Amino acid sequence: MTTAAIIGGGVIGGGWAARFLLNGWNVRVFDPDPEADAKLAPVLAQARRALPSLTDVALPPEGVLTFHNDMAEAVSGVDWIQESVPERLEIKHAVLASVQAHCPPDAIIGSSTSGFKPSELQRGAARPGQIMVCHPFNPVYLMPLIEVVPSPQTDLALVEKAEGILRTLGHFPLRVRKEIDAHIADRFLEAVWREALWLVKDGVATTEEIDEAIRMGFGIRWAQMGLFDTYRTAGGEAGMRHFMAQFGPALKWPWTKLMDVPEFTDELVDLIAGQSDAQSGHMSISQMLAARDDNLVGMMRALKANNWGAGAVMNAHEAALREGTVLGAHADDLEDVSAPILTVRRAVPLDWTDYNGHMNEARYLQAFGDATDRFMALIGCDAEYIATGGSYFTAETHIRHVDEALAGATIEVRTQVLVGAGKKLHLFHEMFEGDRLLATGEHFLLHVSLETRRPSEPSPAIVTALDRIAAAHADLPMPEGAGRAVGQRP
Ligand SMILES: NC(=O)c1ccc[n+]([C@@H]2O[C@H](COP(=O)([O-])OP(=O)(O)OC[C@H]3O[C@@H](n4cnc5c(N)ncnc54)[C@H](O)[C@@H]3O)[C@@H](O)[C@H]2O)c1
Numbered sequence: 167m168t169t170a171a172i173i174g175g176g177v178i179g180g181g182w183a184a185r186f187l188l189n190g191w192n193v194r195v196f197d198p199d200p201e202a203d204a205k206l207a208p209v210l211a212q213a214r215r216a217l218p219s220l221t222d223v224a225l226p227p228e229g230v231l232t233f234h235n236d237m238a239e240a241v242s243g244v245d246w247i248q249e250s251v252p253e254r255l256e257i258k259h260a261v262l263a264s265v266q267a268h269c270p271p272d273a274i275i276g277s278s279t280s281g282f283k284p285s286e287l288q289r290g291a292a293r294p295g296q297i298m299v300c301h302p303f304n305p306v307y308l309m310p311l312i313e314v315v316p317s318p319q320t321d322l323a324l325v326e327k328a329e330g331i332l333r334t335l336g337h338f339p340l341r342v343r344k345e346i347d348a349h350i351a352d353r354f355l356e357a358v359w360r361e362a363l364w365l366v367k368d369g370v371a372t373t374e375e376i377d378e379a380i381r382m383g384f385g386i387r388w389a390q391m392g393l394f395d396t397y398r399t400a401g402g403e404a405g406m407r408h409f410m411a412q413f414g415p416a417l418k419w420p421w422t423k424l425m426d427v428p429e430f431t432d433e434l435v436d437l438i439a440g441q442s443d444a445q446s447g448h449m450s451i452s453q454m455l456a457a458r459d460d461n462l463v464g465m466m467r468a469l470k471a472n473n474w475g476a477g478a479v480m481n482a483h484e485a486a487l488r489e490g491t492v493l494g495a496h497a498d499d500l501e502d503v504s505a506p507i508l509t510v511r512r513a514v515p516l517d518w519t520d521y522n523g524h525m526n527e528a529r530y531l532q533a534f535g536d537a538t539d540r541f542m543a544l545i546g547c548d549a550e551y552i553a554t555g556g557s558y559f560t561a562e563t564h565i566r567h568v569d570e571a572l573a574g575a576t577i578e579v580r581t582q583v584l585v586g587a588g589k590k591l592h593l594f595h596e597m598f599e600g601d602r603l604l605a606t607g608e609h610f611l612l613h614v615s616l617e618t619r620r621p622s623e624p625s626p627a628i629v630t631a632l633d634r635i636a637a638a639h640a641d642l643p644m645p646e647g648a649g650r651a652v653g654q655r656p
Pocket residue numbers: 173174175176177178179196197198199249250251252253257261278279280281301302303304
């Protein structure tokens with residue numbers, strides 16, 4: 167089992183701890199604060215609520231979380247050490263020295279620093295090659311980006327290993343090719359923050375108006391295409407060259423305050439804090455955090471459906487989670503197909519619940535639809551086969567809602583073949599949370615030619631795989647509820 171040591175368990179360390187833990191790593195937290203475990207608990211609760219929503223496959227079982235006051239105990243034998251102590255160089259140096267005195271020489275030491283260069287962190291270090299910046303974004307358990315910044319002294323093989331591990335956690339490692347104060351993203355955000363402060367100070371806009379200008383417009387654009395691709399599309403068919411010819415010269419106009427920073431006087435602080443209270447003081451911070459996570463999950467799941475940006479990262483993570491499990495297998499890989507087959511194992515995501523607080527009935531159909539898709543892939547009717555012109559179309563569906571499922575619940579669907587012969591495929595899905603039956607879904611499908619849109623025979627390979635499962639399932643008892651008419655009770 168892989169183990170991570172989290173040094174400093176505040177906002178960021180807590181997010182890292184959650185990300186590792188929920189991806190099956192054991193996590194040791196080292197933080198001198200006697201309240202360290204109490205501080206971590208709410209972050210972990212938020213992560214448990216939101217992170218499993220990102221993929222349509224369940225995460226592995228959680229690792230074990232422990233708290234330590236002794237550095238040797240915290241870092242001995244670990245694979246990854248993530249330093250997230252306060253942003254003061256002398257504290258970071260002392261902590262890194264203590265870490266290196268006790269950790270394996272080939273462990274990865276990542277620093278969460280927002281501002282320092284890795285060469286600054288490495289100054290005086292016993293083994294500088296082990297140290298790199300791995301700069302995350304809050305909330306670390308949801309945001310994919312990690313800026314990975316090596317210095318010329320960092321061992322590049324270790325950097326590559328770190329990037330591979332980050333991918334297995336669902337992160338997107340972005341290698342920063344040249345170390346620089348504040349890396350890439352915070353440099354950019356600094357400029358935005360500076361302009362926003364001027365706009366408030368000069369009375370041009372309130373904090374709320376600035377936030378509306380972002381979230382009603384370019385903020386949504388940036389989340390899916392960033393800056394340059396957004397401008398490229400704004401240039402029309404002529405693309406980036408046209409855009410630059412048109413708007414490049416505008417940068418010389420006196421729009422921007424450039425490098426000037428407004429003085430942080432009491433007056434400015436009062437102005438901004440007062441406006442912020444007026445804007446959002448009606449909500450508690452924990453209410454805002456829950457809304458933030460719901461929104462982030464919803465937006466990222468929309469990108470996932472388009473396999474785009476952060477959503478493409480989630481799909482890659484999900485493919486890795488399926489690999490080597492029954493959820494990624496072909497029927498030929500399964501020795502025993504005599505029992506109903508696992509076709510879905512996932513968390514109920516935050517955006518699947520309704521006003522009653524439980525999974526919306528449309529999502530039961532979605533889960534059963536996913537189970538059918540998975541069954542089709544299992545017998546060889548996968549994307550590649552569908553591209554050759556054959557597929558199954560659903561002709562009839564019957565769902566029975568037996569019990570509730572809440573957001574975050576891990577649900578499983580097991581699929582029994584009632585008929586699998588020629589063009590016909592009749593499936594019976596049962597959805598469980600643990601041992602509790604939540605619903606059943608019965609689907610009747612016909613194999614069709616995508617050219618004629620008429621029923622057609624499946625390929626011989628599909629027939630063989632389906633025949634085998636259908637023959638094995640022929641010995642199973644008819645499931646309770648199969649073929650039931652609407653409204654019938656047992
Ligand atoms: N807050 C953000 O949005 C953000 C984003 C990315 C990176 N970062 C970086 O992450 C780091 C931590 O920031 P944070 O916001 O989590 O701060 P924080 O104040 O919330 O947490 C710091 C934690 O470190 C602990 N600590 C203090 N001295 C320690 C020591 N000697 N050994 C172990 N633990 C110690 C504290 O008890 C506290 O729990 C900083 O380097 C910061 O630049 C912050």
